[in-house]
Every structure is written in C-alpha cells, then in structure tokens.
Amino acid sequence: MTQVVYYIVYAILYIHALLPFRILYILSDILYVPVYYIIRYRLKVVRRNLKASFPEKNDKELKKIEQDFYHHLCDYFVETIKLLHVTNDEIQSRITFNNIDLVEKLMENGRSSIMFLGHYGNWEWVPSINLLFAEDTLLGQIYRPLKNKAFDDLFLKIRSRFGSVSIAKNNTLRAILEYKKENRKILIGFMSDQTPSYSNIHYWTEFLNQDTPVYTGVERIAKKTGFSVTYLDITKTGRGKYNCEVKLITAEPDKEPEFAITEKYIREMEKTILRQPAYWLWSHKRWKHKRDGAHHS
Known part of the structure; x- marks a missing residue:
C-alpha cells in the first residue's frame, strides 16, 4: 500500500514539476489564499512567534511579515516540487554560493x-x-525520518537530487565516523535552529528576544571529529532567487570553549533572520519549552 501511495503522489508532483517556474508561481499565488485565509495554517503559532520576536514592531509591520511569510511558504512548496524536474543549469542560475573556496581550503x-x-x-x-x-x-545532510513511509521516500528522493547522502538523525555520529575512516573529504549540513526535545536541552541563550534552548549536538560532533565548522548565510534576492555565503565559525573546534560554537551559530542565524524576517520558518513551535520546565503548546 505504501508503494502505491508513493507512486500516486510522485506522479502528481512530477507532473507539476514539469511546469515552468512562472506557472508554478501562479499556482503558489493561488495556493496562498486557502493556506492563509481558509486553512489558516498554524497562524496562531506564527503570530505568537512574530509578536514575541519583534516587540518593537507595530501590528501593521507584523502583519506584513506574516503575509510575506505565507507567500514565501507557498513558493517554498512549489520550488521544492520543482526539484523532481530541474536541470543543473537552471538551479545554478537561481541559487548561488559565495566563498566556497573557504571550505575547499579547510578540506585541503x-x-x-x-x-x-x-x-x-x-x-x-x-x-x-x-x-x-x-x-x-x-556531501551529506542530516534529516529526521518522517512517520509516513511514502512521504519519507519521496523527500529522500528530492533531497538526493544533486548526489548528496541523507543521514538519519539518530545515526549521525556513527555515519560520519564511518565516512571519516574512508579518508574522504566530507561536508555535512546541519539545520539546528529548531527546538530540541526537553531531555536534549543542555544550553540556553537569548535568540530573537526570547530565552531559547538550542541544540548542542553539532558542536559535540565537531569536537569529536575535528571537523571545521562553517555557516551558510542565505539571502533571498528575488522570487526563486537565493544567494548563499559561506562564513567561518571555527577551523579548530577542539580549541573552542564549551558552547562557543553553538553561540556563534545562533548569532549568525539571528542576523540572517533580522535582515529579511519573512523567510524563516515561523510556523514551527520554536519556543514551546521554558527554563522552568513548563511546556507551552
């Protein structure tokens, strides 16, 4: 049954992926209306997050960020589907990477x-x-397997489009150490801006005007493997246009004080968000944990 669901969903999305970007963005504009006005997808969460993150902004300013976020979320959806049928040249004309030689020098x-x-x-x-x-x-990326096997398989297919390897979150360190034994040059991407489970909270900091628990596992992996640590600073320069700049966090993680790597990442992430707030994932329940142990839904 799972395979049947997979092929049906894949076929529907692939047909959409054949469409040119200009048509996909028309579909995104249409999708925005039910997502924002009818389904109101996680609207309460988005509003709560924005209000707490930007206490200095008035209601009109917050509303603008909110609406821009939902427009972007719909764009994100159609852009991700497009990965099922996009040429290398087309993707490279839409997303550029600066300072890549920094990573290459570290690897050398x-x-x-x-x-x-x-x-x-x-x-x-x-x-x-x-x-x-x-x-x-x-090139590898860490991912959290989805409960639905058909959708998990679909996302793995999308994420491997450019030859990268997806590593399940619970297998991260073991997989990295195995790759390291092969003496290969490795670049592993981690997205660590979401909420750790309560049992995994080892560090709190201020992030977007709020007391925030932060993942520290990546820092521990860096220290254990000796891998250098960089940050990818993303700027949206137009619809379906992104510019990414590689920034160094540390070339020698073992020499960094505890939590320094994590803190540097959070500060960089905060700068990225403050520059263009609408393009972060505001629909996530980022601040559901409080220091006192309370859980906020």
Missing part, C-alpha cells in the same frame, strides 16, 4: 567540514552546492 588542510544552516529561504535547494565540488567530496 585535512579538515572536513560541518555546515550550519537554518530553515531559511529554500533550504531544500542548498544540496545543489554539491555541483560545485569535486566528485571525491561527500
């Missing part, structure tokens, strides 16, 4: 790299960075 010095990024812009397009590296470089 024997430092495979961890790349932090966030749920910002269209993160599903970021694996196209693999097109810029030599074939002997392994």
Whole structure:
C-alpha cells in the first residue's frame, strides 16, 4: 500500500514539476489564499512567534511579515516540487554560493567540514552546492525520518537530487565516523535552529528576544571529529532567487570553549533572520519549552 501511495503522489508532483517556474508561481499565488485565509495554517503559532520576536514592531509591520511569510511558504512548496524536474543549469542560475573556496581550503588542510544552516529561504535547494565540488567530496545532510513511509521516500528522493547522502538523525555520529575512516573529504549540513526535545536541552541563550534552548549536538560532533565548522548565510534576492555565503565559525573546534560554537551559530542565524524576517520558518513551535520546565503548546 505504501508503494502505491508513493507512486500516486510522485506522479502528481512530477507532473507539476514539469511546469515552468512562472506557472508554478501562479499556482503558489493561488495556493496562498486557502493556506492563509481558509486553512489558516498554524497562524496562531506564527503570530505568537512574530509578536514575541519583534516587540518593537507595530501590528501593521507584523502583519506584513506574516503575509510575506505565507507567500514565501507557498513558493517554498512549489520550488521544492520543482526539484523532481530541474536541470543543473537552471538551479545554478537561481541559487548561488559565495566563498566556497573557504571550505575547499579547510578540506585541503585535512579538515572536513560541518555546515550550519537554518530553515531559511529554500533550504531544500542548498544540496545543489554539491555541483560545485569535486566528485571525491561527500556531501551529506542530516534529516529526521518522517512517520509516513511514502512521504519519507519521496523527500529522500528530492533531497538526493544533486548526489548528496541523507543521514538519519539518530545515526549521525556513527555515519560520519564511518565516512571519516574512508579518508574522504566530507561536508555535512546541519539545520539546528529548531527546538530540541526537553531531555536534549543542555544550553540556553537569548535568540530573537526570547530565552531559547538550542541544540548542542553539532558542536559535540565537531569536537569529536575535528571537523571545521562553517555557516551558510542565505539571502533571498528575488522570487526563486537565493544567494548563499559561506562564513567561518571555527577551523579548530577542539580549541573552542564549551558552547562557543553553538553561540556563534545562533548569532549568525539571528542576523540572517533580522535582515529579511519573512523567510524563516515561523510556523514551527520554536519556543514551546521554558527554563522552568513548563511546556507551552
């Protein structure tokens, strides 16, 4: 049954992926109306997050960010479907990467790299960075398997479009250490801007004007493997147009004080969001945990 569902969904999405971008964006504009005005997808969560993150903004300013976010969310959806049928040239004309030589230099010095990024812009397009590296470089991304097997298979297919390897979250360190034994140049992408489970909270910081728990697992992996750590700063420059800049967090993680890597990432992520707030994933329940142990739905 799972396979049947997979092929049906895949066929529907593939037909849409054949459409040119200009048609897909018309569909996105149409989709915006039911998502925002009728279904009101996670609207309460979005409003609560925006109000708490930008106490200095008035209702009109918050409404503008909110509506821009939902327009972008619909764009993100059609852009991700397009990955099922997009040429390398087309994707490279829409998402550019600056300062890639920073990662290459780190790798030449024997430092495979961890790349932090966030749920910002269209993160599903970021694996196209693999097109810029030599074939002997392994690009991997960490993902959380979906409960629905058909949709999990579909997303794995989409995410492997440019030859990257998807590593299940619970198998992260083991998989990285195995790849490291093969003496390969490795670049692993981590999105660590979401909420850790309560049992995994080891560090709190201020993020977007709120007391925020942060994942520290990536920092621990960097210290254990000796991988350098970079950050991918994404800017949306137009509809379906993204510019990404690689920034160094540390070349020597073992020399960084505890939580320093995590804190540097959070500060970079915050700067990215503040520059263009609408393009972050505001629909996520980012602040459901409080320091006192209370859970806020």
